[in-house]
Amino acid sequence: MFYAKKLNKSELLIKDGKISQIAEKIDEKADQVIDAKNNLVAPGLVDVHVHFREPGQVHKETILTGSKAAAHGGFTTVGAMPNVVPVPDNVDDFKHQLALNQKSVIKTLQYAPVTANETTDSLSPIEDLAKLGAMAFSNDGHGINNAKTMFEAMKRIKAVNSHLAAHVEDQNLFNKGVINAGPAAVELGLPAIERVAETSQLARDLILAKETGVHYHVCHLSTADGVKMIRFAKDAGINVTCEVTPHHLLLSDDNIIEDDANYKMNPPLRSEIDRRALIDGLLDGTIDMIATDHAPHAESEKNQGFLKSAFGITGIETSFPLMYSRFVKTSLISLEQLLELMTIKPAQIFDLPAGEIQIGKSADLTIIDLNKKYQIKKEDFISKGVNSPFINQEVYGQIQKMFVDGQEVYSI
Numbered sequence: 001m002f003y004a005k006k007l008n009k010s011e012l013l014i015k016d017g018k019i020s021q022i023a024e025k026i027d028e029k030a031d032q033v034i035d036a037k038n039n040l041v042a043p044g045l046v047d048v049h050v051h052f053r054e055p056g057q058v059h060k061e062t063i064l065t066g067s068k069a070a071a072h073g074g075f076t077t078v079g080a081m082p083n084v085v086p087v088p089d090n091v092d093d094f095k096h097q098l099a100l101n102q103k104s105v106i107k108t109l110q111y112a113p114v115t116a117n118e119t120t121d122s123l124s125p126i127e128d129l130a131k132l133g134a135m136a137f138s139n140d141g142h143g144i145n146n147a148k149t150m151f152e153a154m155k156r157i158k159a160v161n162s163h164l165a166a167h168v169e170d171q172n173l174f175n176k177g178v179i180n181a182g183p184a185a186v187e188l189g190l191p192a193i194e195r196v197a198e199t200s201q202l203a204r205d206l207i208l209a210k211e212t213g214v215h216y217h218v219c220h221l222s223t224a225d226g227v228k229m230i231r232f233a234k235d236a237g238i239n240v241t242c243e244v245t246p247h248h249l250l251l252s253d254d255n256i257i258e259d260d261a262n263y264k265m266n267p268p269l270r271s272e273i274d275r276r277a278l279i280d281g282l283l284d285g286t287i288d289m290i291a292t293d294h295a296p297h298a299e300s301e302k303n304q305g306f307l308k309s310a311f312g313i314t315g316i317e318t319s320f321p322l323m324y325s326r327f328v329k330t331s332l333i334s335l336e337q338l339l340e341l342m343t344i345k346p347a348q349i350f351d352l353p354a355g356e357i358q359i360g361k362s363a364d365l366t367i368i369d370l371n372k373k374y375q376i377k378k379e380d381f382i383s384k385g386v387n388s389p390f391i392n393q394e395v396y397g398q399i400q401k402m403f404v405d406g407q408e409v410y411s412i
């Protein structure tokens with residue numbers, strides 16, 4: 001089976017790293033023939049939100065381990081967030097980051113920070129970093145608290161025709177919370193993160209985005225009110241898009257029954273009402289894409305309970321099989337819809353040369369055995385991060401082989 005906007009049975013010819021023919025039967029002789037019969041051949045998946053931790057925190061992940069994990073998960077293009085150490089907030093460090101990204105076995109594109117160190121109100125050299133090839137701008141991990149800073153950043157990012165991907169979080173409202181404000185927080189006696197930490201800043205940003213016209217992309221949306229606001233903003237013609245993670249679609253704080261930090265991430269798992277609103281948003285197109293927010297940490301940083309452990313979960317190796325098993329096999333969405341959310345939509349929205357199987361385009365391909373059932377196991381992760389709440393779950397949809405520019409980068 002083969003996917004290019006619709007599912008077909010066809011043969012594909014790859015030449016010089018590009019798709020050169022698509023036909024029911026290809027007669028031309030090839031050096032190598034791969035029989036993908038009974039498997040799905042999809043465009044390489046695209047994830048616009050990952051953390052690869054290099055430089056600075058290579059005990060959590062490196063560009064090599066993160067990108068190999070991405071290939072294992074079916075991804076050929078990812079956007080790496082700039083919350084590494086040091087934050088590449090100047091021309092030299094950004095160039096150094098781009099050079100490091102060459103270690104990737106897939107296409108690792110780079111976000112540039114919006115402000116110096118992601119935490120100050122001094123804007124980074126946006127024009128220079130855009131020129132060097134920043135895929136977009138983000139302070140992911142930190143909200144931009146000062147409205148004037150955000151307003152100025154939006155104007156400059158708009159002027160260079162780039163994108164602003166926002167980790168929407170009011171720091172003061174977030175306070176020192178570690179879990180969603182709800183029954184689990186009360187039960188476990190943990191400091192809570194109110195939804196308004198996300199929604200109040202989102203409301204502000206949508207107004208600023210309207211005024212500036214910048215492409216404003218919301219990272220890891222987690223609240224029902226957030227979905228409503230984005231729906232409203234899209235209706236009003238505001239240039240807004242947004243992503244949701246598999247974990248916010250599949251889990252809520254009802255699933256947190258003990259003090260297990262594999263359920264700790266930012267934004268936190270919200271309520272069942274929020275989760276259902278995110279699903280509705282995905283179904284009606286308010287939410288544009290699925291992104292993993294792959295946030296690997298060492299085991300010792302995640303076995304400290306909610307209070308002391310780091311925020312974030314590993315996700316790039318489980319995203320497709322989880323979404324396929326829980327959303328497609330249950331007929332909530334079609335396979336075509338899932339592929340759109342994980343390929344063409346993110347590629348189009350961020351202007352990436354990816355996401356489609358088309359003659360003349362790069363042969364970035366994912367071969368998936370949709371019928372293969374397996375268990376998610378810690379020892380099977382290629383990522384250094386094994387901090388996942390989905391361990392031991394049974395899923396369908398196993399990645400068999402991966403190609404980037406026609407070169408095999410993963411085989412089971």
Ligand SMILES: NC(=O)N[C@@H](CC(=O)O)C(=O)O
Pocket residue numbers: 051083140141142167264265266267293295296311312313
């Ligand atoms: N999502 C997380 O819980 N953590 C991310 C930061 C972020 O995405 O905000 C990380 O870098 O670990």
Ligand SMILES: [Zn+2]
Pocket residue numbers: 140141142167219220266267
């Ligand atoms: Zn974030």
Ligand SMILES: [Zn+2]
Pocket residue numbers: 049050051081140141293295
């Ligand atoms: Zn993130």
